[in-house]
Amino acid sequence: MKATLKIDTVLNRFAEAVGPSLPIAIEGNRTRWGLNGLLKPGTSVISAPSGLVEYKPEEMIVTVRAGTTVQELDTCLADHRQRTSLPDRGGTVGGAIAVGHNDLHKLGKGSVRDAVLQLRYVSAEGKVITCGGPVVKNVTGFNLHKLMVGSFGTLGFIAEVTLRTNPTPLRQLWIQTSMDPKIIFDTLQRPSAILWDGTTTWVHLEGHPPDVDAQYALLTKSGKVYESETGPSLPAHRWSIPPVDIFSLEKTLMGRFVASIGVGTVWAEQPQEERKLDRATLTITERMKKQFDPTSRLNPGRNLGNWS
Amino acid sequence: MSFIDKIKNLIKPSVFEDVFVAELVAALSPERVRFDATERFLHSHDSSVFDEGNAGPICFPITTREVQTIMRISEKHGRSIVARGAGTGLAGGAIPLGAPVVVVMTKMNKILEIDIDNRVAWVEPGVINLDLSRYLQPFGFHFAPDPSSQQVCTIGGNVANNSGGPHCLAYGVTDAHVLALEIVLPDGEVATIGGLDPEPVGFDLRGAFIGSEGTLGIATKIAVRITKNPPTVRTLLLSFSSMRAAAETVSAVIAAGIVPAAMEVMDQRITIAVESFVGAGYPTDAAAVLLVEVEGLVDGVQIDASNIREIGFKHGATDVRVAETDNERELLWKGRKTAFGAIAQIAPDYYLHDTVVPRSALADVLEKVNEVAERYDLIVMNVFHAGDGNLHPLLLFDAREEGMLEKVHAAGAEIMRISLDAGGVLSGEHGIGIEKQAYMDELFTTEDLNHQNRLRYAFDPQCRSNPGKILPAGHSCADIQSLKNVPQGVWG
Known part of the structure; x- marks a missing residue:
């Protein structure tokens, strides 16, 4: 039996629980529960199975059930000084992937969508579907696993994922400065985060200790820099904009904000205005939903297009 | 069938086709719509070993609007389309099936x-x-x-x-x-x-x-x-007396938590071919060479390079050389990247495979690949992206020999199965095209493939865009329909 074809009883039991009919919703730890529409009242709610399936530190890949918390995953990886790009906001692995929001340290850790190598989901027909592959490089067939990242459980319920891991850098350091964040971004080779609230800039450096020291020293040449315990506290709402737009946007629309320089994520007191899809993209989106969930039974109420 | 017969076979004009082509010409320009037999023959192939292509009219759009028009005219005539870049694909992805319009994108090059x-x-x-x-x-x-x-x-x-x-x-x-x-x-x-x-x-x-x-x-x-661009780049060339030692070094580097920018392995046969081609200073007496590049800030690069060197010696490296100058580094890379061209010195044809296996399985899989080549009496050369576990066994042959192509395909199929059995996948970077369609159901269930097809439908409900690729026949009925839409007797 090939690696991709092994479906164990845990997954089969989850598929049975999802079943082939009636509306059903999936929950993780509800840390991003209010996004993309509210769940239709009266819908029954289930959770994905949890637990580590296989961790191969020497291959830098890990397979976990979707209901595992990101914290549990991180703890397991930390034993081998490894990490993934998934953010830990108190939620589950499946939730982090279904939402698709990147970690604060995206410049260093990479994006969530690049971490997913293989994914198993339960379809609207109640069947376990495998997509992607259990190796670090793969172009075998259509990229269904990419489509599932950020799809909010509207196409299938994520049951199990194989993720790429990376070595955790030996040294990590937050620093704080009033220097221009644009200059910092252009000066540093590979910071893992540059956060700016309009006045203060926080920089997260990581890597080999002498490299971190050298980058730190480079910044001290241009201005005053202080070590910091952590980064700034983040306002509740999340914006996604082209990275340089932060410098031209009318900040009153945001209230207090913290922007991730070079990335384009902004945490702000005010929510971002609704972003629209163009007509053709909307058409593909709706067709996609129809193909995967023709009766709209999965996560009813959540909507990434304009389906009913 | 001879070359000339193949060309002659393509020439089958018809009234319906004249109208179709005339509409394309009117929408683009006469010099950017071609339908003579030579052009059609050329665009029926890519860089793969597959020979079953059959191009319809060939269009060279220069704007998005022209691409839209080509799509609409083709839709009106119930014809499929195949986009094409430089035609370097090795899995037959750009080979036109069912006489589609071939849309060559090379003039949109700004x-x-x-x-x-x-x-x-x-x-x-x-x-x-x-x-x-x-x-x-x-x-x-x-x-x-x-x-x-x-x-x-x-x-x-x-x-x-x-x-x-x-x-x-x-x-x-x-x-x-x-x-x-x-x-x-x-x-x-x-x-x-x-x-x-x-x-x-x-x-x-x-x-x-x-x-x-x-x-x-x-x-x-x-x-x-x-x-x-990274401020510091260091390229190391490690020599080994066995392929196993080289492969184990690759696994050990990854296991040590080092992710180099690149980690490439070449076996002795290919190294000899490359060396006589570019003269980059590759050791021709080594059973395998490992080219590793580390980049980043100067101190970190130094640390990684020295750790890799140590890991190499621990796993049996006989020599570790560091490229001293940019020129030396460029030559080493030129050698690696022109490896496939260098093979012409040995045999007129090659079939380049592309599978991925877990990095820890590299050494075992390579041994099995060599056994297969030996059994089929083929020359095999290995040059591959070892850091990703992405194998590229090259089977060398002379297609003029009777039954040779069948033998090469049979050996290729075994290599694919070995990779899958090791927990790998069918392709790391070349794609499925028509080359590996038949093996897709060894990696995925019928339901999995059905879901891949649903993704396809959402973009292309009529399956007119490059029909007959990726998914095996039977998982993509509309493709079959689309392939049948060509009027009988037209375009060969």
Whole structure:
């Protein structure tokens, strides 16, 4: 039996629980529960199975059930000084992937969508579907696993994922400065985060200790820099904009904000205005939903297009 | 069938076809719609060993609007389309099946905008991969995916195949470097998918489109991420007295938590061929050589290089050399990237395979691959992206020998099965095309393939865009329909 074809009883039991009919919703730890529409009242709610399936530190890949918390995953990886790009906001692995929001340290850790190598989901027909592959490089067939990242459980319920891991850098350091964040971004080779609230800039450096020291020293040449315990506290709402737009946007629309320089994520007191899809993209989106969930039974109420 | 017979066979004019071609000519221009037998013969092939292509009219659009018009005229006539870049594909992805319109994107080759602040370049799909990196050089940036064919392959083709390359080990394949795409759907509508922002709204249709081998539509503008050039690069050349030792070193480097920018292995046969071709100073007496590149800040590079050196010696390296100058480094890479060309010295034809296995399985899998080649009495050479576990066994042969091609295909099938049995996948960077369709159901269930087909339908409900590719027959009925739509007796 090939690696991709092994479906164990845990997954089969989850598929049975999802079943082939009636509306059903999936929950993780509800840390991003209010996004993309509210769940239709009266819908029954289930959770994905949890637990580590296989961790191969020497291959830098890990397979976990979707209901595992990101914290549990991180703890397991930390034993081998490894990490993934998934953010830990108190939620589950499946939730982090279904939402698709990147970690604060995206410049260093990479994006969530690049971490997913293989994914198993339960379809609207109640069947376990495998997509992607259990190796670090793969172009075998259509990229269904990419489509599932950020799809909010509207196409299938994520049951199990194989993720790429990376070595955790030996040294990590937050620093704080009033220097221009644009200059910092252009000066540093590979910071893992540059956060700016309009006045203060926080920089997260990581890597080999002498490299971190050298980058730190480079910044001290241009201005005053202080070590910091952590980064700034983040306002509740999340914006996604082209990275340089932060410098031209009318900040009153945001209230207090913290922007991730070079990335384009902004945490702000005010929510971002609704972003629209163009007509053709909307058409593909709706067709996609129809193909995967023709009766709209999965996560009813959540909507990434304009389906009913 | 002789070459001339094949060309003659393609010439089957008809009244219906005249109308179809006339509409295309009116929409583009006479010199950018071709339908003579020679052009059709040329565009019935790509760089793969497959010979069953049959091109319909060939169009060379220069604008998005022209691509839309081609899509609409083709739809009206119930014809399919196949997009094509430089034709360097090795899995037959660009081979036209069922006499479709071949849409050659090489004339849409402008670099539209370099946006350093957002770290993005907007390009047309016909821009050649290496041309973009050369253009970015003065700005201190480059485009990270670097397939061996980068001197000729197009970025549109890279998108279609989700291309890799040696330096994708640290940077990721094309998918990680494409932010947004303007695409023309098979019905002629234009959609912009993805975005310059980090978390674009809606489904990741961008991620679905990349690597879809032209089956979802045609990309007409591509926003690629540009990557800052590293301040320090160090290239190490490790020699080994066995392939197993080289492969185990690769696993040990990864296991030690080092992710080099590139880790490439060449066996002795290919090293000898390369060395006599470029004279890069590769050791011809080593059973295997490992080319490792580390890059970043100076101290970290020094630490990684010295650790790799130590790991190499611990695992049986007989020599570790560090490229002293840029010229020396470039020559080593030139050797690696022109390896496939160097093979012409040994045999007239080669079949280049592409599978991925877990990195820890590399040594065992390579031994089995050699056993297969021996059993079929074929020369096999190995040059591959070892850091990713991405194997590229090359089977060398002379296609003029009776029964040779069948033998090569049979050996290739065994290599694929060995890779799958080791927990691997069918393709790391070349794609499925028509080469590996028949093996898809060894990796996926019928239901899995059915779901892949659903993704396809959402973009192309009539399956008119590059029909007959990726999914095996039986999982894609509309493709079969689309292939039958060609009027009988027309276009061969």
